[in-house]
Amino acid sequence: MTPLLERIRDLIRMEGPIPVSVFMTLCLHDPEHGYYASNPGIGRDFQTAPEISQVFGELLGLWAAHEWIGMGSPETIFLVEPGPGRGVMMDDMLRAAKVAPGFIDALRPVLIEASPVLAGVQAQKLASYNPIGVRQLSAAPDGPFILIANEFLDCLPIRQYVRDETGWAERCIGLSTTGDLTFGRSPSPDPPDAPDGADQLERAPGMAGLISELSERFARGPGRALFIDYGPPAYSPGDTLRAYRDGRQADPLSEPGRCDLTADVDFSHLARLAEAAGLRVDGPTSQGDFLLRLGFAERCARLSARAGARADPVQRAAMRLVDPLDMGSRFQAICLSPGSAGAPAGF
Numbered sequence: 001m002t003p004l005l006e007r008i009r010d011l012i013r014m015e016g017p018i019p020v021s022v023f024m025t026l027c028l029h030d031p032e033h034g035y036y037a038s039n040p041g042i043g044r045d046f047q048t049a050p051e052i053s054q055v056f057g058e059l060l061g062l063w064a065a066h067e068w069i070g071m072g073s074p075e076t077i078f079l080v081e082p083g084p085g086r087g088v089m090m091d092d093m094l095r096a097a098k099v100a101p102g103f104i105d106a107l108r109p110v111l112i113e114a115s116p117v118l119a120g121v122q123a124q125k126l127a128s129y130n131p132i133g134v135r136q137l138s139a140a141p142d143g144p145f146i147l148i149a150n151e152f153l154d155c156l157p158i159r160q161y162v163r164d165e166t167g168w169a170e171r172c173i174g175l176s177t178t179g180d181l182t183f184g185r186s187p188s189p190d191p192p193d194a195p196d197g198a199d200q201l202e203r204a205p206g207m208a209g210l211i212s213e214l215s216e217r218f219a220r221g222p223g224r225a226l227f228i229d230y231g232p233p234a235y236s237p238g239d240t241l242r243a244y245r246d247g248r249q250a251d252p253l254s255e256p257g258r259c260d261l262t263a264d265v266d267f268s269h270l271a272r273l274a275e276a277a278g279l280r281v282d283g284p285t286s287q288g289d290f291l292l293r294l295g296f297a298e299r300c301a302r303l304s305a306r307a308g309a310r311a312d313p314v315q316r317a318a319m320r321l322v323d324p325l326d327m328g329s330r331f332q333a334i335c336l337s338p339g340s341a342g343a344p345a346g347f
């Protein structure tokens with residue numbers, strides 16, 4: 001029994017079944033017992049691309065330098081990372097960015113982090129770059145920016161909808177007769193933007209807010225927003241809510257606040273929202289293809305040559321990022337830009 005489980009049971013007893021999005025928000029961000037607030041386990045519960053190989057962040061740092069030049073090399077550029085975890089990707093990006101001296105001089109890192117624990121880890125790791133730390137994008141400084149997020153969108157709480165012969169219902173969490181958390185359904189109005197013929201749908205309400213914040217920023221000046229995350233490139237019905245603990249998948253209802261909760265990103269929905277807001281959308285393209293187009297093979301060869309006796313494990317770890325049977329195809333990259341912008345590299 002976790003302390004959060006008791007609180008969620010009380011909430012359901014008082015207010016009735018709660019949507020999956022409310023459950024996810026409590027499990028991830030409850031200030032006292034939420035997973036990210038109290039006990040985030042990057043590396044322990046799950047592994048991410050920047051933690052697997054430095055090639056990932058380095059290529060993204062070079063990509064950012066290239067896009068900065070494409071914007072006309074503005075004097076100040078904010079390199080914005082939502083959900084920077086332990087700060088590994090930002091560290092690798094900044095180290096690689098030093099090959100473009102004008103870029104590193106113009107650059108101000110901005111870290112958007114909801115978890116006070118991880119914000120502390122990031123501040124320590126990146127102290128020499130004097131990063132700006134904020135809790136949400138709306139609080140980031142205004143100006144030309146390049147936003148890069150890895151495994152951020154999959155943390156946005158989702159609502160789940162299911163359709164049967166009586167119409168749409170929302171998947172909710174209530175209590176069984178024995179007092180355990182259990183999934184059920186509540187009647188629901190039609191979910192927003194359901195593709196024709198869809199009978200299951202997941203929607204992250206936070207995505208619309210993110211797109212509207214980005215489009216306001218793009219209206220004020222140049223920018224790029226690159227998201228890398230897991231999920232199929234096109235709509236694929238299913239229940240993708242998952243929990244991870246100690247590197248294994250767990251029952252999402254079993255230990256609220258002790259497991260990471262995540263869901264596939266619906267890239268087609270993200271693209272539709274962005275296009276409706278007048279943004280340029282490039283991708284989604286598979287992470288493997290994206291990294292290969294950015295020079296993965298050359299970077300990897302150089303890293304292996306420097307690794308000496310460790311060349312094999314270094315190479316094997318990096319290859320996971322592009323392997324079509326591994327992260328290369330499970331993860332997608334998508335880039336959003338102002339409607340008037342040209343094509344970014346890598347797509």
Ligand SMILES: C[S@@+](CC[C@H](N)C(=O)[O-])C[C@H]1O[C@@H](n2cnc3c(N)ncnc32)[C@H](O)[C@@H]1O
Binds near residue numbers: 040048082084114
């Ligand atoms: C799965 S981890 C990924 C960490 C890192 N990007 C990486 O690839 O290693 C998710 C990150 O997003 C942060 N996060 C989750 N939801 C957030 C939110 N709504 N606002 C800001 N940060 C959030 C978490 O605290 C964590 O740093």
